Structure formats: structure tokens, C-alpha cells
Amino acid sequence: MSPLNAYLLLSALLFSIGLTGVLTRRNAILVLIGIELMLNAANLNFIAFWRYGPNPAALTGVMFAIFSIGIAAAEAAVGLGIILAVYRHTKTTDLDQINTMKG
Amino acid sequence: MTAFFLIVAALTIAGTAAAMSLRNPIHCILALTLSLVGFAALYLQLGAQFVGFTQVLVYVGAVAILAVFAIMMTRSANPPEGQSHQAAFSSSWLTGGAIAAVIFAVLAWCILSKSTPMQTAIQQPDVSVNQIGDALMHKFALPLEIVGVLLTAALIGAVILAMPERRKTL
Amino acid sequence: MLGVGILKGLAETARNFLGSYVSKDRLTTIQFPEERAPRIEASRNFPFLVYDGTDPQEGLRCVSCFICEKECPPKCIFIEKSTDKKPDAVGKPQFYPARFNIDVSVCMSCQICVEVCPFDAIKMDTAFELSATDRFDALLMNKQQLAKSNEYYHEIHPTEAAAVDAELAAARAKTAAAKAPAPPAAGGAA
Amino acid sequence: MTPDTIDQIFVIAKHWLLSYTPAPLQPVVSAALSVAPILGVFPLLFAITTVLERKGLGRIQNRYGPNRVGPYGFSQPIADGIKSLTKEDIVPRTADQFVHFLAPLLLVMAAFLAYAVLPIGKNMVITNLNAGVLFFFAVGSMVELAVFMAGWSSRSKYSLLGAMRAVAQMISYEVPLVLASIVVIMASGSLSTVAIVNQQANYTSIWPHWFVFTPWGFVGFILFMIAATAESNRSPFDLPEGESEIIAGYYIEYSGFKFALFFLGEYLGMFATSGLAITLFLGGWSAPFSFLTWVPSYVWFFAKLLALICVFIWVRGTLPRLRMDQLMGLAWKFMLPMTLLNIVTAGVWHFMPAGFVRWLVCTALLAAPFALLSRGLTQGGKKLQLRTYRFAE
Numbered sequence: 001m002s003p004l005n006a007y008l009l010l011s012a013l014l015f016s017i018g019l020t021g022v023l024t025r026r027n028a029i030l031v032l033i034g035i036e037l038m039l040n041a042a043n044l045n046f047i048a049f050w051r052y053g054p055n056p057a058a059l060t061g062v063m064f065a066i067f068s069i070g071i072a073a074a075e076a077a078v079g080l081g082i083i084l085a086v087y088r089h090t091k092t093t094d095l096d097q098i099n100t101m102k103g
Numbered sequence: 104m105t106a107f108f109l110i111v112a113a114l115t116i117a118g119t120a121a122a123m124s125l126r127n128p129i130h131c132i133l134a135l136t137l138s139l140v141g142f143a144a145l146y147l148q149l150g151a152q153f154v155g156f157t158q159v160l161v162y163v164g165a166v167a168i169l170a171v172f173a174i175m176m177t178r179s180a181n182p183p184e185g186q187s188h189q190a191a192f193s194s195s196w197l198t199g200g201a202i203a204a205v206i207f208a209v210l211a212w213c214i215l216s217k218s219t220p221m222q223t224a225i226q227q228p229d230v231s232v233n234q235i236g237d238a239l240m241h242k243f244a245l246p247l248e249i250v251g252v253l254l255t256a257a258l259i260g261a262v263i264l265a266m267p268e269r270r271k272t273l
Numbered sequence: 274m275l276g277v278g279i280l281k282g283l284a285e286t287a288r289n290f291l292g293s294y295v296s297k298d299r300l301t302t303i304q305f306p307e308e309r310a311p312r313i314e315a316s317r318n319f320p321f322l323v324y325d326g327t328d329p330q331e332g333l334r335c336v337s338c339f340i341c342e343k344e345c346p347p348k349c350i351f352i353e354k355s356t357d358k359k360p361d362a363v364g365k366p367q368f369y370p371a372r373f374n375i376d377v378s379v380c381m382s383c384q385i386c387v388e389v390c391p392f393d394a395i396k397m398d399t400a401f402e403l404s405a406t407d408r409f410d411a412l413l414m415n416k417q418q419l420a421k422s423n424e425y426y427h428e429i430h431p432t433e434a435a436a437v438d439a440e441l442a443a444a445r446a447k448t449a450a451a452k453a454p455a456p457p458a459a460g461g462a463a
Numbered sequence: 464m465t466p467d468t469i470d471q472i473f474v475i476a477k478h479w480l481l482s483y484t485p486a487p488l489q490p491v492v493s494a495a496l497s498v499a500p501i502l503g504v505f506p507l508l509f510a511i512t513t514v515l516e517r518k519g520l521g522r523i524q525n526r527y528g529p530n531r532v533g534p535y536g537f538s539q540p541i542a543d544g545i546k547s548l549t550k551e552d553i554v555p556r557t558a559d560q561f562v563h564f565l566a567p568l569l570l571v572m573a574a575f576l577a578y579a580v581l582p583i584g585k586n587m588v589i590t591n592l593n594a595g596v597l598f599f600f601a602v603g604s605m606v607e608l609a610v611f612m613a614g615w616s617s618r619s620k621y622s623l624l625g626a627m628r629a630v631a632q633m634i635s636y637e638v639p640l641v642l643a644s645i646v647v648i649m650a651s652g653s654l655s656t657v658a659i660v661n662q663q664a665n666y667t668s669i670w671p672h673w674f675v676f677t678p679w680g681f682v683g684f685i686l687f688m689i690a691a692t693a694e695s696n697r698s699p700f701d702l703p704e705g706e707s708e709i710i711a712g713y714y715i716e717y718s719g720f721k722f723a724l725f726f727l728g729e730y731l732g733m734f735a736t737s738g739l740a741i742t743l744f745l746g747g748w749s750a751p752f753s754f755l756t757w758v759p760s761y762v763w764f765f766a767k768l769l770a771l772i773c774v775f776i777w778v779r780g781t782l783p784r785l786r787m788d789q790l791m792g793l794a795w796k797f798m799l800p801m802t803l804l805n806i807v808t809a810g811v812w813h814f815m816p817a818g819f820v821r822w823l824v825c826t827a828l829l830a831a832p833f834a835l836l837s838r839g840l841t842q843g844g845k846k847l848q849l850r851t852y853r854f855a856e
Contacts, residue, residue, distance in 0.1 A: 003108075007145070008214045010112050014119050014138075016207035021123030023199025029173050030128060033135055036166060037119055040142050043154075051149040059230065059238045063246075065146075065154045066235075069161050070250045074257035076166045080173040081264030087177045129615055133562065136608055156597040164604025164637070168630055171611055175627070232594050232654045275797075275837030279782065286523045286781045293522045302527050 007048035015041035028086070028093045032079045039072045108148060115141030128174045136167045153235050314430060317397035319377045320386055322419045325362055329420040334394035336367040341386035341395055349379035350386060362392065363444045364452070375419060377403060378412040393437045399429045466757040473500070473761070474586045497589045501578045508768075509730045510540035516776045523780035543723075550719035558716065559616040566613035567717065567724035573605040574731035580656050581738040584748045584761035588657055595656040596648060599739055600641055603694070606732060607633045610703075610713050613725070617716035625712025628787070629696060629703030635794040636693035636700075640736075642802035643687040646679050646809040647743040656739075660747030669753045673746040678825040679809040682833075684744040686802055688774075691736040693794070695729060697775060699782035700790060737771040738764075797836050804832050 018037030025031050043065045050061020083093060090098050118138030125131045139162040146155035239247050293299050303310050324332035337354040353372035361367040386395050398421070405411030427434040468475070477496045484492045514529060514537055521528025529536035554563055579602075580595035582588040592598050607630050614626020651659045651674075665672045674680035693700040696712075704712035714725040741747060745767050748760035785793070808828045815821040 005214055006108065006112075007149075009211060010115070010145075012207055012210035012214060013116060015210070016203045017116070017119045017123055019206060020200050020203040023202060024196040025123065027128055029170055029177070030123070030131055033131065033170060034123060036162070037122065037135070037138065040139065040158075040162075043158075044142060044145055047146050047149045047151050047154060050151070056230075059234065062151050062154055062230065062235065063238060063243050065151065066157060066239075067243075067246055067250055069154070069157055070254060073161050073165060074254050076169055077261040078257050078264070080169055081261035083173055084176060085264045093177045130562075133608075133612065152592065153594050153597065156594050156601040159601035160597065160604055163608060164601070165634070168607055168611065168634060171615075172627075172630075232597075233652070275833070275840055282781045283777060286777060289525055290519065290522045290777075290780075293525050299525045300527060301525065304527070 002052075004048055004052040007052075008045065011041045011044040011048065014044070026094045026096055028083045028095050028098070029080065031095065032076065032083065035079075036072060036076060039068060039075075043068050108145075111141055111144045111148065115145065129171065132167055132170050132174065135170070136163050139163055139167065150230065153230075153232055312399060312429075314432065316399050317384060318382055318401050319380050319398050319403075319414075320375060320384075320395050320419075321398040321421045322373060322416070323394055323396050323423055323426050324420050325423050329417070329422070331359070332362075333369060333416075333420060334362040334392050335370050335373065336361050336392055336394070337370040337373070338391070340389050340391065344385050344389045346383060346385065347379045347381050349376040349381075350374070351376075362394075362441060364448045370416060373416040373419060375414045376412065377414055378408060393441065396426055396430070396433075466759075470585055470759045470761075472759075473584070494589075501589065502575065505575075505578065505731055505734055506727060508734060508765075509727055510544070512730060512734075512772055513543070513726075514539045515772070516779070519773070519776045520780045523777075547723040548720055552719040552721065553716075555618060555716050557618040559618070562612050562616035563716075564721075566609050566616060567714075567721045567728065569612065570606060570609035570728035571724050571731065573602055573609060574728045574735060576602040576605075577732070577735040578738070581735065581742060582657050582660050582747055583738070583764045584759070587748075587761060591655060591657045594654045596644060596654045596659075596739075596743075599656075599735075600637070603732075603736075604637065606728075609728070613717070614713035617713075619716050621709045621711075622713050622715050625703045625709050625715070628709075629713055632696070632700065632703060632790060632794075633694055635791060636690045636798070639686055639794060639798035639802045640690035640694055642799070642806065643683045643690060644739070644743050645802075646683045646805055647674050649806065649809050650674060650680075650813070656742050656747075660742055660749065663746040664749035666753035671746055671749055671751060671753070673744065673749070675744040675746075677812065678822065678829055679805050679812055680744055682801065682805050682808075682829050684740065686798060686805065687740050687744065688771075689793075690798060691733075691740060692775065692778065693790070694736055695733040697733065698779040699785050701784060702787060702790060705784055733775065734768065734772070737768055737775070740771065741767045792840065797840055800832065800836060801829075804829065 015038050018034045018041060021034030021037070022031050025034065046061040046064045046068070048061075050056055050059070053061070086098060087093055092098065115138050118134050118136075118141055121134035122131045122138055125134060140159065142162075143155040143158040146152075146158060289299075323334050324330075325334065326332035337352050339352055339354075342348075342350045342352050351372065351374040352370050355369045355371040358366045358368055361369075382397075384397055387397055403412065423434070423438075426437075477493070480496060481489055481493055517539070518528035518530075518536065529539040532538040532542045554560060577599050579589045580592050580598050582591075610629045610633070611626050614622045614624075614629070617623075647659060648654055651662045653659060653662075663671065663673050670676070675684045696703050702708075704714075709715075714722060717725060741764065748764040750756045750758060750760075750763055808825050811828060812821060812825050815824065
């Protein structure tokens, strides 16, 4: 197995674990964490492709990862803000119980 | 395929799995930080020093702490006595797990069945911070500006979302 | 302007810091085991038993009247009365304590025992270095440990001791005067 | 022995030792030889600092301070060390045992990692990372996690309160800390600590090119030091461990050696941020005058470090603790705008021709906002008055 394939497999596995968490956890915050993990797995792919790809001088993979980290930070801030706002209404972060559209 | 890669990969997988499966949300966050540091180590191993350090700074220093604060504020760290034995997983956990497993199987099949085109002579790409800075300021100037605007918007949005709501006077 | 106050404060602490090396009277600390602050006369700590004369046990003023034991708020005094009598400080034949224990680990230094004692037998001591490795027996003072001479009392509380002595002398004179007219009665009692 | 040999004596010694090790072991031995002095010197400095701090604070308050153990009390840290080693290690029954155990280790580890990029002498740095300053801040952010772990795992309301205060404070002050150091990165055009120091080790006649001798560098240094004080939870920003309010903050429930580890970690963090301040603004290991360059470089580094430690102690002996709202107000209403303006000023400085006008413009650019912002902090310039009591006479 080539190093690139190893990284891709690892990234796929981490992505799947994150996805499992997103699909199965009840706690909204942990679902958000799962999304972060999936983003990170994607980042790992970018870096691996940049490293082993045909043109590492272009820096595209690194740039994408940097922007992705920046956007993930924004996403986490807004996501947790939304969870806090929801919690204030429903007094729970359990996604199985947050099932109405009414505020 | 060095021993270092195997150790870091094992740690990252363990951290990720623990972050998604532990019962106590705080333990999940702590496992998450292990996983994120593992990611950073993988980036470092791939030669992306700047991304690795940024990863630690942003994720461990900000996102994990933010999540901890959110857990503290929503009191999901210590569930009330009555529901302490309540399942941490959704009632449809079987379906979710199955979907994820299928996706992993498809991805793994794709990765393993094709030999990806690769540069033959793998040399450690020597990327300095100056190059990244140059690229950010010239080639990627517009995305950088957009990310800046996005972060400002997110900052304001998060503050507004988290602000105590004003009672409607009318 | 922000920062001016901070600079002033820094200057003040710097002055203190340097001044403490220059002028010794800035350092008010008394380094205890070597140096000791002069003791204030009214200082008090735990009670002791006063004796007159030379023999610590024979000369005890205490007549085991149990008033201090009853009055003691934390109940740290334990007295056992003797079966026979002997002349007390004033000369009257009285009981004396066969056992007199004070648990100083319980005592709260309230001085009530001193105030209620009609015989000026119990007074407040000033010794405070009582630390011991055993917190039960070592701090339970018995009669031998508690007995201290009247001279010692004069040494630690001179004014008070002088007043007590004067009182006792008056009482002794009165007893002697009372004894003189009726010697047979007194002799019979003895 | 020329001064140059004395300056490089440790580097030469390391190479000499390396030449006797077999080739496959060389990377490991080299790393060990670089790390071991750091692991030895800075804990020793911690021991000296504790006694200096106690004596200094004592003198500031017109007391003696420790003067019993050893000559002038300088063996006090040894006695303290023995005491904390032999004390019982108590773990609360409800505590999260594993996390409780891990927190002090993580704290000390993160604190030690930061020294990897500090050049403590010419050619004396463990790794010359391309993104050294970034590495420093990344590692510093792990301290927050350790603090939170300690506070949460103890299951005590005081430790949790302390941890929350500490984390909130460290996050708030990390922003000005990073922004204050950005001016130096702008001026030197590098994130590598070694390159930053090398740029400052030049002289015009006898004066060095330290960044602190520019308007933006001076303001940046002051802001950096304020933020560093808050980062290391030292007075006047010691709310997380305010003894009078929450006993000792996040490490109340620790005893014995783990407690000592927390102290060690805290002081190591302080030394590391001071070391970064020296590296960024005070010229690292370079001598303050060109005619003093014969003194070994590491002597200068540790002299500057000791001077900054003394400033920390002096400030601790002077200022009272801030209130929580004052703390946050200082971070967001004063430090953040000042650091941003400082970055602008550094840019202006870079593009203006050298001369007196540049000094004047940059000083004005920083002094005017400072006056305005400080009015906002000091209640709009209102004079504080003696409190009058209506009923209590």
C-alpha cells in the first residue's frame, strides 16, 4: 500500500467515525464535534494529496486546509451559539427531544 | 508507512472513536483533543508545519474550549438523577452506524481498487511560512478576504445568538 | 491618564523594598525564638495553682471547693477532694485537693475559674510554649505540674499579686484575731 | 579561550559528545543533549524564583521573608520540595481519577514544550522551527486545556469556578498576546525565533537594534507583558486562584507532588512567556551595548529573564487584584484596540522614511488613542472621591 493510500484510508475511517457520531449521538454539541471531525478528515485528504500529488509547489492543498480550519472555527462558534439559543428555549440539548419547529 | 505513522494513526483513531462513543460529554471533548492533536501530528508528518500548528492553536485552543463552555452552559455534563442511565445514543443508532459503515466500505473500495497517480520521486516539500504568506497575499487574496468577512460575520452572529433575548415590549 | 497611578504605586513599593535594607526600624518583625516581644503584664494563657511557702503540695491555697470546676464553661477542670484536712493559706483547717487536673487542650482561657475562686488559689499563667507530640496526656496537667509558687506569680503579674497578698495578709490577721479570743474552740477543731 | 569559545562552549561540548556516539544513535543523543539542560535549568530557576519572590514580596511589605533555611533562607525551596514530596497524595473520592491524574502532567508538559523554540544563546535553541512563534502559541493553548481538566475533574465548585475563570481569562488575553507579537513578525518578516533574534543582534554605533526601541515595539512590549501576566495567572490578574475568593482556584483539590507540579507548570509558563518577550522585543541573547558582546550570549538571556521575573514580582507586590468585569474590560476595550492600532503604527513606521518625523508620527498615533482609551477605563476621567457614609457615624 502506498503512503498516499494509507493516509486516504485513515482519513476515510476517521470520516466514517465522525459520521457515525453525527448520525447516532443525541447530544447536539457532540453532533457538532462529529462534524468538526469530518472536516478534519477532509483536511487530512487535502494535505495528503498536496504532499504526494504531482505539484506540491502550488500549495493549493495547504491553502485549502488553512481556509477550512478558519471556516471550521467560524462554524463551531455559530453552531454552539445556535445550540445555546435552542437550549434556552427547550432546556435540553437532546436532539431526540428537540422535535418541534415552534420556538 | 513508518512506525511513527502507525502510532499516530492508532492514537487518532482511538481518540476519534472515544470522542464519538463515550458517555460523558466532557470525556468526549478530552478524547476529541487527543484526536485533534493526532491530526496535527499527521499534518506535521506530511510536512505541513504551518497547518499543523494552526490546527493545534485553533482546534485545541479555541474549538475544544468553546465546546467545553457550551457543555457547561447547557448542563449536559451531569445529567439529572432520573435520566443518568439514559442512552447517549439516538434510538436510530443502528441505522446511523450502518450508513456510516457502508460509506466507509465504499470509500475504502474506491481507494484500494484504483492506484492513484503519484509523483514517483517523493521529496519532502520544503514549504516555508514566507511562501504561504506570499500565496495568501497574492494568489489567494480574495479567499482570504472572504474568510475574514466570514469570521467577522460569525463573530457578530455568535454574539447575537448568545445574547439574552429581549422581551418583546409590544 | 491610565498608568500614572500604577507608576506611583510601583515607586512606593520600590521605596519600601529599598528602605527595608537601609533603615532597620522599618522591619517591625520580631524574630521569635531568638527575640521576644516584651510581655504585657495583663497577658494570660492557662490557669495554674498558687502555693505559699516552699512545699508545692503542702502550700497549695486550693481548698477543693469545686466552684471552679462547676463554673468552668468547657468543663476542663477535674478535682478530687481529700478525706483529711490541713490548714490553708489563712490558717483555717480545710480540705485540700487530692487530684487537680486541667486539660489545657480543652481550656479556653476565659479566666472564669480565677474570678470565682474565693481563695485566690487559681491564677492565670503566661507560659504559652506548651507544644507536645502527644495531644492527650501531655496536655492534661496534673496537680504537680500546675503548682507554681507565689514568687512566680509575683514575677508574672506583680500588681495583681501584690493586691492578692495584701488581701490574704488582711484575712490572715483577721483569722489570727478571731483565733486569739477563743483558743479552745480552735484547738478543738484542729 | 577566546570570548567566542566561551560563548559557544555548550555547543562545542555537545558536538564533541556527539562525535563519540555511534551514527545511528546520534539523533536521539543530540535531542537528549539539547533537552536535558532545559529540563534541569528551568526547574532550578523556578526554585530560585520562589525564594526570590517570597523575599522580594516580604521586603516590599517591610518583612524579612524566608531567612531560616540555609544562608539567607536560600535553601527554602529544597525544604519545600522535600515537604511536598513527602506529603500524602489525596484524590477526592468523586474525582475523575484519570483526568485528575493527567492534568498536572499535561500542564508541565505543555510548559516545557514551549522552550523548544526559545533561543537561550547564540546557536542554542532546541529546534529552529520555521513557524516557531506559532508553535509557541499553539503549545501555550494546551495549557488552557490542562487547567480545565484540573478544575473539572476535581468535582469541587471552587476548582470548577477557578478553571472557568482561568480559561475565560486565558482565551481573552491570548488575543492581545498574539496581536502584540504580530508587530515583531511584521517587522522581521519571519516566524522563526532564531531569525527574529538575529535581526536584533546588530548595532548602530553602540546601540542595539532591539524592537523595544521603537514606538510600536515599546507599546507592543508593554501590551505583551500585560497579556503575559494575565496568561500566567499572576497578580493583578490572579482571579482564577484568588485566595480570598475561591481558595486556590483550579488546583485546590491537589496535594503533595501534584500541587508542586502545578506550581512548577505555572512558573515555567511565566518563564516561557518572559523568554518569548525577550526574544521578540528585547533582542534575545544579544548584548545591550556593542562593547559588551564579549559576555556570553546565554548570560544575557538569563540576565534579561531574571530582570523580567523581578518586574513580575514587583508588580505582584504593588497592584491589587482586578475585578472580573475590569479584567474583561481591560482585555477587550483597551488591549485589543491598542494592539490593533499598534499593528497599524508598525505598518506606518515601515513605509515612512527614517528620521525624526517618523518617530513623531508613530508616537502620536499611539499616544492619542492611549489617552482616549484610558479615559474610558478610568470612568471617563471622573475623580474618585472618598466614600461618605450617611448613617454610620
